Amino acid sequence: MLPELTRYGGGTLTSSKYFGTAGLDALRAMLMHADHYGLKWVFVRDRYYDSLLTFAGWRPVDHLDDDTITVWSKDGVPPAQPLNAPQMPPHWQGLMWGIFPFGSSIVALLVLLIPEKRRQPVEARYPAARDGELGLGRMVS
Amino acid sequence: VSDSQVGKGALLAGILIAATIVLAVLGTMFPSKAALAYTGGQGLTNSSATPQAAAQNLGDEIRASAWQKAYDGLANKAQFTEQEFEGDLKGYYPSLRTYATVDHVEVFPLHASDTDADVRMKLYWSSVVGLSENTRDLHVVRTGDHWEVEWPFTKKAVVPPQVIPVNYLRWDVIYRGAGDDWGAQDVEAPHVRIVDMRPVQRAEGVVVLGELLNEDVVPAYVSVNATLIGKNQQTIASEGSFDKISHLLLPKQVTPFLISFPNTSLSDVGSVRMSPFSTLVPASADPVIEIDNAKLNPAPDASLTGQVINQSGQVVNVAHVLGTFYDSTGHVVWIADEYIDHALLPQTPESFNIHIPEDLAHQISSQRTIVATYSAGGTV
Numbered sequence: 001m002l003p004e005l006t007r008y009g010g011g012t013l014t015s016s017k018y019f020g021t022a023g024l025d026a027l028r029a030m031l032m033h034a035d036h037y038g039l040k041w042v043f044v045r046d047r048y049y050d051s052l053l054t055f056a057g058w059r060p061v062d063h064l065d066d067d068t069i070t071v072w073s074k075d076g077v078p079p080a081q082p083l084n085a086p087q088m089p090p091h092w093q094g095l096m097w098g099i100f101p102f103g104s105s106i107v108a109l110l111v112l113l114i115p116e117k118r119r120q121p122v123e124a125r126y127p128a129a130r131d132g133e134l135g136l137g138r139m140v141s
Numbered sequence: 142v143s144d145s146q147v148g149k150g151a152l153l154a155g156i157l158i159a160a161t162i163v164l165a166v167l168g169t170m171f172p173s174k175a176a177l178a179y180t181g182g183q184g185l186t187n188s189s190a191t192p193q194a195a196a197q198n199l200g201d202e203i204r205a206s207a208w209q210k211a212y213d214g215l216a217n218k219a220q221f222t223e224q225e226f227e228g229d230l231k232g233y234y235p236s237l238r239t240y241a242t243v244d245h246v247e248v249f250p251l252h253a254s255d256t257d258a259d260v261r262m263k264l265y266w267s268s269v270v271g272l273s274e275n276t277r278d279l280h281v282v283r284t285g286d287h288w289e290v291e292w293p294f295t296k297k298a299v300v301p302p303q304v305i306p307v308n309y310l311r312w313d314v315i316y317r318g319a320g321d322d323w324g325a326q327d328v329e330a331p332h333v334r335i336v337d338m339r340p341v342q343r344a345e346g347v348v349v350l351g352e353l354l355n356e357d358v359v360p361a362y363v364s365v366n367a368t369l370i371g372k373n374q375q376t377i378a379s380e381g382s383f384d385k386i387s388h389l390l391l392p393k394q395v396t397p398f399l400i401s402f403p404n405t406s407l408s409d410v411g412s413v414r415m416s417p418f419s420t421l422v423p424a425s426a427d428p429v430i431e432i433d434n435a436k437l438n439p440a441p442d443a444s445l446t447g448q449v450i451n452q453s454g455q456v457v458n459v460a461h462v463l464g465t466f467y468d469s470t471g472h473v474v475w476i477a478d479e480y481i482d483h484a485l486l487p488q489t490p491e492s493f494n495i496h497i498p499e500d501l502a503h504q505i506s507s508q509r510t511i512v513a514t515y516s517a518g519g520t521v
Binding site: 017020021024025028031032034035036041047048049050051052054055056057059061062071073074075076 | 237240242244267268269270271272323362364366379380381382383384386388416418419420422458459461480513515517
């Protein structure tokens, strides 16, 4: 998580004004550190933020969607660079998150595709335990 | 799964459902004040049994934007309408206050007798550029067994009909074309120069102060970045001037800038690398904002006070006053600012009060004030 967001607890930046002081403080902190994050352009549909952007050194460079969206630009912002944040997961965890959640869904679909006749013999290998015998899933009390 | 396990599961589900119903009923019948306030109910309002409580209730109602309830509770509501009351607080023209919300309210007793009292109410408005404080001294009168506030209503400024000729300079820029990259320019950037710079140690960290001059003959949109370099030549931190600068500089204009480096120590700094940026932009010398009655007030409560007057015919929605303070040798000692949270109407003075740190006040012998503005367009 970015420190600008965790410090103020402002929620999402796209709706900062609805989070009161915390949301606006988080937004200002984020704009203040635009250079750190390679934040070169901001797309704004709400004119509420125009005065903040004007005084913070951003200037409108274009309008989109029938002038309802303003594109703001900041000069001197270097291209974004990878951040060496402590929360950054290692490469192997990235692979896991990319493979296992999606892969488990694929496996579940494949299991459903196995014909029922093939699954029945597997279930038959585990007959119900008689009274007094230990069976799978039971515990000795 | 045995029958006993099924029975235990059903019992647990039953307990959870029953507990949910009981808690929902309790929450509905006995809601907390904070929760009730958020739902638009009558929460956070206490009995107006004391002058402070009456003022606090009024502040809480303003905070909740319960304008009708706040207006109905005023002792002098016959003197103005509810719309005028709301306009008195939030402004009649679009400004920082228009879309601001009250973050919190403070009430201080000033004087009290059996029949009336004076209290000071401080409203802290959360606007898009930060918190702004608004102080109102309220007269509170006893009415029966409770107290009611007499609101110090300020009449709306009325600008007389008039024609204001506009003959100020304006610079237009013809760009390459509509298909250009955003913000890309083929022209040389305006020449700007840092004319003064000094790093100082403050309690919160290192602060870099200075002034930037547009020495070109065209307007420039400017900003300044500073990088602290350690004694081992390693970069300590890099920050920008953000809003502690006037970004639009007309030819030969000078702006102060202040760059903060929180949690850093000047003793660790070997050098400071300054990076001013400038871009050619279209600009106009209008609106002209006049600074009137600027005055340095000594410690305690050192401040720079004065008035700003909009000399143009357009409404200025937001004004940002930047004060530069110099010592007897002409070097920059401190830079401070204040946003005017009311719209500047033509020819109508608005006061400003910029706080100066107590420990620096004795070093200051002169000041220079400039105003940056934002206008959404439109006239009165």
